[in-house]
Amino acid sequence: MHPEMAFLMILTVLFLPGAWGQGGSVRPGAVLEAKNLTLPAGSRAVLPCRSPQMVWTRDALKDRQRVVHWDLVRSSPEYSVERVLDMSPGARQRVYNAFNKGRVSLPDSAFSDGNFSLVIDNVVATDKGVYTCNLHHHYCQIHQSIQIQLNVTKSARKEKRYWDGEKTVLVVLLGSSVVLPCVNRRPLWREGLQEDQQQVAHWDFQPPGVRPDRADRLVDLYASGERRDYGPLFARSKMSVEEDAFTLGDFSLYISDLNPADRGLYSCHLHHHYCGLHERRIFRLTVGPPLPSHPTTVPRIFQNNDELEPRTKEVLPHEEGPRVVNVFLPEHRGYFVHHLGYFLAAFFLLAFIIIAVIVLTKRRKKRDVEYELGRSVRGTMTNGGEIAFDCTELKACDQEPLHSDYKNNLLKERDMTKDCNKEFDGKMWK
Incomplete structure (x- = not known):
């Protein structure tokens, strides 16, 4: 494997997930608040959306x-x-x-x-x-x-x-x-920018099961006083936003007479292009069962004709105020891309390790074959490239017969040397 290829694979493993994660994290604005609200049917909901930077002062702003x-x-x-x-x-x-x-x-x-x-x-x-x-x-x-x-x-x-x-x-x-x-x-x-043309606020509604890009626009508000309502909800005063929203910086959405059709995801978008401000606030609204109109109490039985004592009104559990739970919702758009990036990174890393092991194994085998070849060549003796002598063909001449007639060892060794030389000369002249 070339070093350049290995370096490129390492770079891919390190930077691919981060690059994809950044590409999938592009958002139209910063989410500053996310809440889950559960309110009983028939009540009035208030989705708060306030920002002091969106207050329009209606004066010579740029001069001061x-x-x-x-x-x-x-x-x-x-x-x-x-x-x-x-x-x-x-x-x-x-x-x-x-x-x-x-x-x-x-x-x-x-x-x-x-x-x-x-x-x-x-x-x-x-x-x-x-x-x-x-x-x-x-x-x-x-x-x-x-x-x-x-x-x-x-x-x-x-x-x-x-x-x-x-x-x-x-x-x-x-x-x-x-x-x-x-x-x-x-x-x-620089001059030439009017504040009332740069401040915009709008509310979006996303019913359950609807994608974010299919959300419905409820209302558009402009600091210049222009207002655009979408649908009949604002016309019949079911939903409303204060008229002096840009004066107070309060863009809260009021929803009256809640019913199951109102549940879903509401988002408040604040844009101040002049100041470079882009904010979002998200509310998940859930509509619960309606409150009983006349709560009933269990009658009390008095004994001994005692006078009825005045009872204080007991607060039932369902009469308590609505409970608000703040839950920050994660952004799910980049999750799949993140997991896919990490999977590919692990795959490339595993492939790199396997290829490196294969290359090292092949090199080790090749080195062992070359070593064995060198050993076999050194063990073979050649003379002028024509005649090869095999050491295994030489017979041992030091075997002593069972019945020896030699008087001493010197005579014995001399005869054994003569016999070996004769036999060796005979083989060479064949």
Whole structure:
């Protein structure tokens, strides 16, 4: 197996489930609340949906809520922080140091084109430090900042711009002009957007057994005052939402005279495109048995003609208020994809292990065959490639006969050597 193929398989095992899980987790908005509600038939249900960020103030919002300011942090001669200038759409830019007036400025069109860069003319040595551009939108509760470090040099060859891993560093020539960049072209920071056109709230209803993409739209609410009702439920006041919903930020849905047909999944969607707000709240409504109209009590029998004592009304178990149980419902859309991804990952990992074992086994067998071949070749003796001698054909000449006539061992060994040499010479000349 090639190393590249093995590396690709390992990457597939590690990253495939995560990639599929991310692809299946795309949602239209963040689910902030999920509840299960069980209410008796005939009662009135209140599905709460409130958000203070959806309150429409109906005033010059963009002139009072958006602010940009530049701050300077100096490390020498001692650590200090000072405000350089600030600016809002409804006011002129304010410079805090008299020495910087006419020398430090922002573009007048900053809140129109999103360019909040700081311009410094006639750079001096005291301008050295870390500058921070801060963008605040108090209504939308959005705060952003960017840092730039400014260094001053007396040599034109040392002018440069680089990234030190955390922030941009500018080295500029003493007495020259410099622009510290801070650009944010999001629609949130520019003019031309009306708040009443960007705020939308709507309720959806999903009956049991119906898929989420087949849910019915109940009502659409717009901050401009426009309202769209779908179906006759709102027309006959069975369902309602307060008229001043955008004034109070309360978009709760009221359902009167509950019946079994009202059970299902209700979802409240809040969109504030101007602020980038997208929220969902889900309620699973279950309708129980109706409450008895006149609860009956068991008559009491008094003895000895005692006077009837006043009884206090007992609260029956079914007369208690509706119980609300908060249950956070999981998102089921990505479950199948997650399980399939983990199954494929385990399959690829098992296949990789099996292939590796097979390859190692084949290599081991091949090495054993080569070793046996070398052994057999070394055990065979050849002379010029023509005649091969087999050691097994040599007869042992050291066998002593049963009846020996030799007087001593020296004579015996000499005769045995002669006999072996004769027999060996005879075989060679054949």
